[in-house]
Amino acid sequence: MEIHVDKDACVGCGLCVKDCPMHVYELQNNVSVAVRPNNCMGCLSCHEICPAQALEHRGVYPARRHYIDIKVCEMLRKVI
Amino acid sequence: MSAGYIDELHEAFHSDLAYRSEDIPLECSPKPKEMEQTLHGVMKLNGLIIRSLEEIAGRGANAVTYRAGKKFGHEVAKYFQKREDVEGALHELSDLLRGQYSFEVWKPEDKETFIIEENGETFIYLVFHDCIVRQTLRRNGLEQGGPLCQTLFGYVVGAIEEITGRKAKLEIVHTGPNACLKKLILK
Numbered sequence: 001m002e003i004h005v006d007k008d009a010c011v012g013c014g015l016c017v018k019d020c021p022m023h024v025y026e027l028q029n030n031v032s033v034a035v036r037p038n039n040c041m042g043c044l045s046c047h048e049i050c051p052a053q054a055l056e057h058r059g060v061y062p063a064r065r066h067y068i069d070i071k072v073c074e075m076l077r078k079v080i
Numbered sequence: 081m082s083a084g085y086i087d088e089l090h091e092a093f094h095s096d097l098a099y100r101s102e103d104i105p106l107e108c109s110p111k112p113k114e115m116e117q118t119l120h121g122v123m124k125l126n127g128l129i130i131r132s133l134e135e136i137a138g139r140g141a142n143a144v145t146y147r148a149g150k151k152f153g154h155e156v157a158k159y160f161q162k163r164e165d166v167e168g169a170l171h172e173l174s175d176l177l178r179g180q181y182s183f184e185v186w187k188p189e190d191k192e193t194f195i196i197e198e199n200g201e202t203f204i205y206l207v208f209h210d211c212i213v214r215q216t217l218r219r220n221g222l223e224q225g226g227p228l229c230q231t232l233f234g235y236v237v238g239a240i241e242e243i244t245g246r247k248a249k250l251e252i253v254h255t256g257p258n259a260c261l262k263k264l265i266l267k
């Protein structure tokens with residue numbers, strides 16, 4: 001798994017450090033650094049919690065998404 | 081556990097996709113037509129939950145849903161080949177769960193083997209990727225790890241017990257939007 005933290009976007013809140021069950025991140029000079037990327041199991045909790053949307057995972061398996069509301073998405077597509 | 085089987089699993093759950101926080105899913109994946117099998121699984125499971133609720137009403141939601149899942153696991157797995165090895169049982173289990181759940185065996189980098197012995201316990205980490213329970217909870221805005229997750233616990237435990245004849249237990253280590261980590265404890 002390759003994990004990229006956008007250093008310019010990261011605000012150093014440390015939420016990903018606290019939330020990751022595998023202790024993948026560490027704060028270094030107020031920026032999150034993925035120090036143990038091989039311990040990542042792809043839950044993407046860190047994506048959900050990061051307020052700066054600073055994270056990118058390469059090599060993750062995207063789980064099936066059955067919960068998407070097709071009608072809402074059709075409407076969204078018209079406006080996006 | 082043979083390296084071939086593990087590699088095969090890891091290959092199935094690896095992609096070259098770059099996943100960014102701002103990626104908003106705009107369509108169901110896979111297409112709804114391909115979900116029929118999954119929906120049947122949900123309907124059957126719900127039926128068993130209700131039946132079990134009637135049987136043991138008043139004993140707490142978790143106990144009820146766990147029991148329903150376990151019944152489902154035993155019922156479905158009884159048609160599968162019985163085997164004693166855990167690797168074979170997990171293989172059978174992934175066939176059994178196909179269309180509803182998918183998982184891979186996993187280990188932290190400091191562990192040498194997938195079967196881990198720690199504090200007198202023997203266990204295997206399983207990462208659940210596709211999961212109808214997680215989908216249902218997220219569709220309804222409900223928290224993960226509650227009674228509905230117990231159905232999956234029961235299901236896996238029931239199926240492993242049926243296939244191997246050994247007692248087992250499943251524990252949540254972490255729940256996430258894309259995958260959940262569970263511990264399969266072997267007794």
Ligand code: SF4
Nearest residue numbers: 020040041043044046
């Ligand atoms: S995806 Fe999960 S395991 Fe991986 S770094 Fe994020 S929180 Fe940690």
Ligand code: SF4
Nearest residue numbers: 010011013014016050
């Ligand atoms: S949660 Fe996001 S902003 Fe906060 S430290 Fe982690 S990467 Fe940086």
